[in-house]
Amino acid sequence: MTQHIRRSQFIFTYGPGAILEGPDGPRVILMPDIGLFSTGSLLPDSYEVSDQRMSQGLLNGARIFRLPSNAELQKTADQYVYRTKPFPVWKLCLNMPAHGGDFYVLYRESSCPICKVAGRRGREAIRFIKACPAGHMDEVDWYVLAHGNDHSCKHQKWFKWFGGGGSLANIEIECPECGSREISLGTAYGIDWNCTGRFPEREPPDSPPYRPGCEKKAKIIQRQASNLRIPELLTLFTIPPRYTRLHNLLQIRPVLYSIMVNRPTSKQQLEQYLHTFVQRKIISESDANEILSYPWSEISEAIEAVLTPVQNSYRSLILEEFHEFIKGSLHGIPPVRGSRPKSPVLVEINPHLVKRFTGPNGTVFRVTPVLRLRTVTVQRAYRREVDTQFTSTPVDVSFPDPRDPQQRWYPGVEFFGEGIFIILDDNDGWISGLSGTAADHWLKSFSNPYRYRDVSHLFRDPSNMEELHPVFVWWHTLSHLLIRVIAAEAGYSSASIRERIYFETDGARIRGGILLYATQPGTEGTLGGLIALVPHMGSLLQVAFQEAEVCSGDPLCIQHQFRDGEYNGAACYSCLLLSETSCEHRNMWLDRTILLENLP
Numbered sequence: 001m002t003q004h005i006r007r008s009q010f011i012f013t014y015g016p017g018a019i020l021e022g023p024d025g026p027r028v029i030l031m032p033d034i035g036l037f038s039t040g041s042l043l044p045d046s047y048e049v050s051d052q053r054m055s056q057g058l059l060n061g062a063r064i065f066r067l068p069s070n071a072e073l074q075k076t077a078d079q080y081v082y083r084t085k086p087f088p089v090w091k092l093c094l095n096m097p098a099h100g101g102d103f104y105v106l107y108r109e110s111s112c113p114i115c116k117v118a119g120r121r122g123r124e125a126i127r128f129i130k131a132c133p134a135g136h137m138d139e140v141d142w143y144v145l146a147h148g149n150d151h152s153c154k155h156q157k158w159f160k161w162f163g164g165g166g167s168l169a170n171i172e173i174e175c176p177e178c179g180s181r182e183i184s185l186g187t188a189y190g191i192d193w194n195c196t197g198r199f200p201e202r203e204p205p206d207s208p209p210y211r212p213g214c215e216k217k218a219k220i221i222q223r224q225a226s227n228l229r230i231p232e233l234l235t236l237f238t239i240p241p242r243y244t245r246l247h248n249l250l251q252i253r254p255v256l257y258s259i260m261v262n263r264p265t266s267k268q269q270l271e272q273y274l275h276t277f278v279q280r281k282i283i284s285e286s287d288a289n290e291i292l293s294y295p296w297s298e299i300s301e302a303i304e305a306v307l308t309p310v311q312n313s314y315r316s317l318i319l320e321e322f323h324e325f326i327k328g329s330l331h332g333i334p335p336v337r338g339s340r341p342k343s344p345v346l347v348e349i350n351p352h353l354v355k356r357f358t359g360p361n362g363t364v365f366r367v368t369p370v371l372r373l374r375t376v377t378v379q380r381a382y383r384r385e386v387d388t389q390f391t392s393t394p395v396d397v398s399f400p401d402p403r404d405p406q407q408r409w410y411p412g413v414e415f416f417g418e419g420i421f422i423i424l425d426d427n428d429g430w431i432s433g434l435s436g437t438a439a440d441h442w443l444k445s446f447s448n449p450y451r452y453r454d455v456s457h458l459f460r461d462p463s464n465m466e467e468l469h470p471v472f473v474w475w476h477t478l479s480h481l482l483i484r485v486i487a488a489e490a491g492y493s494s495a496s497i498r499e500r501i502y503f504e505t506d507g508a509r510i511r512g513g514i515l516l517y518a519t520q521p522g523t524e525g526t527l528g529g530l531i532a533l534v535p536h537m538g539s540l541l542q543v544a545f546q547e548a549e550v551c552s553g554d555p556l557c558i559q560h561q562f563r564d565g566e567y568n569g570a571a572c573y574s575c576l577l578l579s580e581t582s583c584e585h586r587n588m589w590l591d592r593t594i595l596l597e598n599l600p
Helices: 009-013 052-058 142-147 185-189 245-250 251-263 268-280 285-292 296-307 314-331 436-447 450-459 470-489 529-545 592-596
Strands: 017-021 025-029 063-065 084-085 091-093 106-107 121-125 128-131 137-139 158-162 172-174 217-222 230-237 334-335 345-349 356-357 365-383 408-424 498-506 507-519
Touching: 009 230, 009 365, 025 365, 025 529, 052 063, 052 230, 052 314, 052 365, 091 128, 091 217, 142 172, 217 408, 230 314, 245 251, 245 285, 245 296, 251 268, 251 296, 268 285, 285 334, 314 334, 314 345, 314 408, 314 498, 314 507, 356 529, 408 529, 436 470, 436 592, 470 498, 470 507, 470 529, 470 592
Parallel strands: 063 408
Antiparallel strands: 017 025, 025 084, 091 106, 091 121, 106 158, 128 137, 128 217, 158 172, 230 365, 334 345, 345 365, 356 365, 365 408, 408 507, 498 507
């Protein structure tokens, strides 16, 4: 049986190592080279998402692939595309009257060993597994719960399950052979267990478990827990100048490698390269002719751009976006299309549509509708944050190319949509800083962030930790308020709006900004619903600042002051926190107080 998921779910929610609740029980999603490309009939380059800034800047030259659809593969909806593996395999038979006692049966075969019931009727997949901060995951050792350290009894096939209700302490596992009941499930929940070092997502579907061992300790956890698998995502926007049609054509792999090795000095030399590629059927004749249709001056400039080294830090690449959107808000960005003739527009800003609105104390906001927007999101790794005492280790989800082991691939997805870019209008957004007690507390942590060294992975740039700066917190707080106001006042789904917070320092000057964007396919993501709100952003901003003053959790919420080592100030689910699909920073670095002390 198949379970349908969207391409975006594979990146934002699931992906390799995630447990999918399938129609016939839970299954773990395998690594792409096992679950999708193992047969050799599919190759990742057939589904490549091209993004030079992401590949060269953040992935060390690795390439990005997207999931193919059933329609692309000419498969019906009930045929699987991606293989999975049953996990966990232990099940609980709930047919208590047929068991001859007041107990359930915990087993791992195809049918209950007592009542012989098979299939899903009266059966429940076990909710508990064990995992460690290094990313390993395995079945709970139910034998130990029943027998402890006594290994004299050899019975391991099934056990009696006593208790239930609201407390794990009431659940006990009994061996039907020797009658041993060593510890309750509640006690087991708080114990450190030996980790087996198993990665079920790296095992072929029909292979036995591989358990090489691990030095770290594992914890028992529910398989549906949100902290069992937290993906590490990277998102970049398409910006000029590398994304004109000519730039994309020159980034076709064989063309790019050729000009990198031996840069052409004339149009005739480039024509020789392309003619050779066409003869060898490496590129199409139409792509070669289109490249040569441009004058040599434009081709030479484009070659210079694609050969210019890409920024290799997330922070630098985000700043590139910030600068382009600021320029676009003043001068615009003409429509830029992709490498295919019918590609959608990748980025577009019309400067004549920019609006300016005044805040409560006279500060002017520049609000820019981004008419077209392309995002590329890559899942680089995931973490199993199952033990608060130890920092989790990221588990890489890349895999080698089937034909070139030196080339690696990451799962990703590209979307097209729209956005609203907001900065302060005066002096291009530059300010000298913020005032107030809350700003002082945040600035102290930003200047000396030693308490955050063990959680450096929470920051976009662990060497900078700009999320602690009060100006970043100010803009991030405003972003959350605006998303909530848009959802309440305009009827827009808050879960479909995402954010990007921008922050930049230049000596004594600081500036920030936000981009609210919707790129998910559907009526709320791509049909102009978000940018249609730009003429009304003045009133939405006023409501957002009013909403910052009151929370149903007050006075407890507003009285909570940020302290060094914490992640939020005055912020709770009643006033600021959003769904995990919207916030790029896990609902951290928020504080209503810092906004109220610095109303614009």
